[in-house]
Amino acid sequence: MTHPVETAFDRLDTPCLLLDRGRLAANLERMETRAAGLGVALRPHLKTAKSAEVAAAIPSARSHGITVSTVKEAEYFAGRGFADQLYAVATAPGRLGRLAALVRAGTRVRLAADNLAAVEAIAAAGRREGLVFEVLLEIDSGEHRCGLPAEAAELVELGARLAAGPGTRLGGVFTHAGHSYGCRSIGAIRAVAEAERAAVVHARDRLRAAGLPCGIVSVGSTPTATFAAGLEGVTEIRAGVYVFQDLFQVGLGVCRIEDIAATVLTTVIGHQRRHGRVLVDAGGLALSKDRSTAALGPDGDCGYGLVLAADGETLLPGLRVVDAYQEHGVLEGRDGIDFERLPIGTRLRILPNHACMTCSAFDRYHLVDGMQPGAVWPRIHEWV
Amino acid sequence: MTHPVETAFDRLDTPCLLLDRGRLAANLERMETRAAGLGVALRPHLKTAKSAEVAAAIPSARSHGITVSTVKEAEYFAGRGFADQLYAVATAPGRLGRLAALVRAGTRVRLAADNLAAVEAIAAAGRREGLVFEVLLEIDSGEHRCGLPAEAAELVELGARLAAGPGTRLGGVFTHAGHSYGCRSIGAIRAVAEAERAAVVHARDRLRAAGLPCGIVSVGSTPTATFAAGLEGVTEIRAGVYVFQDLFQVGLGVCRIEDIAATVLTTVIGHQRRHGRVLVDAGGLALSKDRSTAALGPDGDCGYGLVLAADGETLLPGLRVVDAYQEHGVLEGRDGIDFERLPIGTRLRILPNHACMTCSAFDRYHLVDGMQPGAVWPRIHEWV
Numbered sequence: 001m002t003h004p005v006e007t008a009f010d011r012l013d014t015p016c017l018l019l020d021r022g023r024l025a026a027n028l029e030r031m032e033t034r035a036a037g038l039g040v041a042l043r044p045h046l047k048t049a050k051s052a053e054v055a056a057a058i059p060s061a062r063s064h065g066i067t068v069s070t071v072k073e074a075e076y077f078a079g080r081g082f083a084d085q086l087y088a089v090a091t092a093p094g095r096l097g098r099l100a101a102l103v104r105a106g107t108r109v110r111l112a113a114d115n116l117a118a119v120e121a122i123a124a125a126g127r128r129e130g131l132v133f134e135v136l137l138e139i140d141s142g143e144h145r146c147g148l149p150a151e152a153a154e155l156v157e158l159g160a161r162l163a164a165g166p167g168t169r170l171g172g173v174f175t176h177a178g179h180s181y182g183c184r185s186i187g188a189i190r191a192v193a194e195a196e197r198a199a200v201v202h203a204r205d206r207l208r209a210a211g212l213p214c215g216i217v218s219v220g221s222t223p224t225a226t227f228a229a230g231l232e233g234v235t236e237i238r239a240g241v242y243v244f245q246d247l248f249q250v251g252l253g254v255c256r257i258e259d260i261a262a263t264v265l266t267t268v269i270g271h272q273r274r275h276g277r278v279l280v281d282a283g284g285l286a287l288s289k290d291r292s293t294a295a296l297g298p299d300g301d302c303g304y305g306l307v308l309a310a311d312g313e314t315l316l317p318g319l320r321v322v323d324a325y326q327e328h329g330v331l332e333g334r335d336g337i338d339f340e341r342l343p344i345g346t347r348l349r350i351l352p353n354h355a356c357m358t359c360s361a362f363d364r365y366h367l368v369d370g371m372q373p374g375a376v377w378p379r380i381h382e383w384v
Numbered sequence: 385m386t387h388p389v390e391t392a393f394d395r396l397d398t399p400c401l402l403l404d405r406g407r408l409a410a411n412l413e414r415m416e417t418r419a420a421g422l423g424v425a426l427r428p429h430l431k432t433a434k435s436a437e438v439a440a441a442i443p444s445a446r447s448h449g450i451t452v453s454t455v456k457e458a459e460y461f462a463g464r465g466f467a468d469q470l471y472a473v474a475t476a477p478g479r480l481g482r483l484a485a486l487v488r489a490g491t492r493v494r495l496a497a498d499n500l501a502a503v504e505a506i507a508a509a510g511r512r513e514g515l516v517f518e519v520l521l522e523i524d525s526g527e528h529r530c531g532l533p534a535e536a537a538e539l540v541e542l543g544a545r546l547a548a549g550p551g552t553r554l555g556g557v558f559t560h561a562g563h564s565y566g567c568r569s570i571g572a573i574r575a576v577a578e579a580e581r582a583a584v585v586h587a588r589d590r591l592r593a594a595g596l597p598c599g600i601v602s603v604g605s606t607p608t609a610t611f612a613a614g615l616e617g618v619t620e621i622r623a624g625v626y627v628f629q630d631l632f633q634v635g636l637g638v639c640r641i642e643d644i645a646a647t648v649l650t651t652v653i654g655h656q657r658r659h660g661r662v663l664v665d666a667g668g669l670a671l672s673k674d675r676s677t678a679a680l681g682p683d684g685d686c687g688y689g690l691v692l693a694a695d696g697e698t699l700l701p702g703l704r705v706v707d708a709y710q711e712h713g714v715l716e717g718r719d720g721i722d723f724e725r726l727p728i729g730t731r732l733r734i735l736p737n738h739a740c741m742t743c744s745a746f747d748r749y750h751l752v753d754g755m756q757p758g759a760v761w762p763r764i765h766e767w768v
Contacts, residue, residue, distance in 0.1 A: 013482075014767075015767060016768070069711045071397075089653070089711050089712065090653040090654045091653065092651040092652075092653050093651075094398070098397075114654060115655060115728065117727060117728040140656075145707075145709065145714065146654045149658070178709070267477075269473070269474040269476050270474045270499065270530045272528060272530060275528045279529070281473070285741070289674040289675070289738075289741060291673070325529065325562070326431055326453060326740050327431070327453045327473050328473065328529060328530065344501040344505065345501075345505065356710050357669070361744070361766070363765070381765065382746065382747050383397060383398075384400070
């Protein structure tokens with residue numbers, strides 16, 4: 001019987017989340033350099049990492065500011081010294097009390113709005129709480145998820161309402177070109193990046209023409225931040241998944257497989273030799289049910305993830321997670337499986353389709369430096 | 385401007401997980417009655433609920449025993465008095481130390497195995513720890529995920545190895561007919577249930593013919609438990625999702641929409657009138673990226689969930705969650721959306737595709753009794 005090779009990971013129970021320190025550092029450095037080259041600030045979106053230790057490793061997070069997606073993230077990062085924030089998701093009115101407490105305690109947390117009801121709710125809360133909420137107008141630059149078009153009649157009306165107060169201040173405009181995820185060429189991503197830039201700059205120009213302030217002009221998604229040809233008029237980029245990268249970003253051409261910093265450590269728990277399958281203990285909870293790479297077509301479809309040896313370097317060619325039950329992951333190989341090379345107990349690493357979703361199953365990162373496990377970095381979870 | 389109706393839920397921050405006490409009680413009662421009618425014990429699978437309070441509401445969980453899917457669940461429920469357990473996922477060898485500690489402390493936690501390497505690892509750990517692990521052989525009754533066929537030559541060999549010890553004892557056989565989820569009629573589910581029964585009874589007969597003990601003969605999935613015509617020779621059924629039910633179970637014909645007990649409370653945070661969309665604050669993290677209902681075809685496909693009014697009773701017809709970004713859910717209506725009825729701030733409930741996946745995003749259940757929020761029940765998360 002073949003026995004699994006013992007590694008320094010054997011003391012870690014699986015499934016668990018590994019974070020490669022070298023890859024993380026390289027990813028962070030690359031985006032800092034990119035932003036500097038574009039002449040814009042970087043406001044990293046920490047919804048991917050949800051970790052103060054990751055944030056502390058990002059120079060721009062302290063020198064410029066951060067982006068968050070929930071009030072819990074805002075509170076958590078505020079408590080760890082990240083006092084300049086953009087909460088880039090439209091605010092449920094019931095959440096304004098918690099946000100007011102943050103503002104009162106000295107965190108500059110900017111809110112998002114794209115309609116009059118939201119603006120009125122924020123203004124009412126500001127007056128009630130005796131403070132001023134700084135609000136950015138969200139622009140739809142083509143994704144059509146949220147935001148209003150740069151040419152919308154109500155843009156100036158909303159800007160004027162925010163600028164007039166009381167209870168509010170107009171901080172600027174922002175957009176997210178999430179439709180860059182639908183691109184299938186770098187040229188197409190570059191075109192979306194230009195549409196993203198043009199939309200917020202046009203919105204800014206309209207506000208300024210009406211005599212309104214527009215300090216922040218913010219764009220960002222990891223693909224557009226990576227490939228934008230230029231960002232004239234933009235003050236900052238927001239990107240999040242770049243810190244870890246993932247298989248979908250590989251499929252878009254944003255990074256290489258060897259840039260992916262966050263992986264799920266798993267253990268082989270079964271063989272189905274009759275059906276050419278290996279079972280691992282990372283299933284749908286550990287990997288998420290995200291199937292984003294399915295949109296990349298047969299060549300780009302990674303199932304629920306691709307498979308690395310425990311060293312984090314060696315891709316096991318042709319192997320994919322083809323099914324993800326709650327606690328069972330099913331591996332199949334394009335050309336069958338060599339069961340003798342994957343005995344029960346073997347540790348493997350799964351590369352995630354979508355880092356934001358996969359990391360969310362875990363409460364901590366196990367830092368790794370090559371084969372050497374290191375520090376444990378906690379990450380937050382849930383909304384309250 | 386239309387304002388949202390105020391409800392007793394307004395003090396709950398969203399997204400959060402609601403659990404309808406009456407529906408839960410009815411679901412639990414129905415399966416207890418079902419098991420009694422079939423003349424078998426019920427060993428509920430608590431991987432769905434991961435909550436001692438839910439377990440305590442299940443009569444069979446205390447009188448007979450429970451099923452778990454992780455060592456953390458085993459430890460958690462053992463600490464709350466659930467001392468008769470089946471850990472129904474193949475055990476990674478590195479996890480046997482934690483399991484030994486449970487056995488030593490008096491929990492009867494039975495392990496699963498389907499191959500010689502796993503049996504040898506369990507036996508070695510039993511000898512090393514100076515105790516006896518009770519092991520059930522896992523049978524593949526047609527799903528081909530794990531287990532060995534009832535007619536496999538090595539079945540008796542593995543049984544004999546377990547029965548001989550030292551370090552192990554043969555506790556019986558079990559199977560999970562997960563392929564019942566692929567059925568598209570009740571007749572087909574009934575046929576899978578019979579194949580599930582026949583497989584374990586055949587395995588039992590082969591073990592007994594070799595003079596080996598086979599106390600437990602365990603089957604179960606919510607669909608097969610619901611529709612099995614008879615379970616002669618079976619000693620117990622395991623089912624899990626029945627406690628909450630979900631849209632996939634509705635699609636299979638297992639339950640009605642009004643039986644679904646766990647829902648995600650969410651808030652309307654935006655309108656995209658130009659594109660016929662309403663934004664809510666339950667996205668891919670809160671709902672999971674599970675798209676199991678896509679397999680039910682256009683009529684059964686619920687997107688990422690269907691939508692109830694906050695009362696938990698009124699289905700908003702034609703409305704679905706068509707997209708799920710990390711913190712944004714996108715609602716579209718088959719016949720458009722009446723935005724005036726869904727003002728910013730409106731509370732809604734989302735019915736999940738797959739309760740096990742959706743609940744996993746949350747650390748607690750907010751019990752509800754009609755419109756009245758009640759107790760908070762914690763649930764566990766993660767693996768360690």
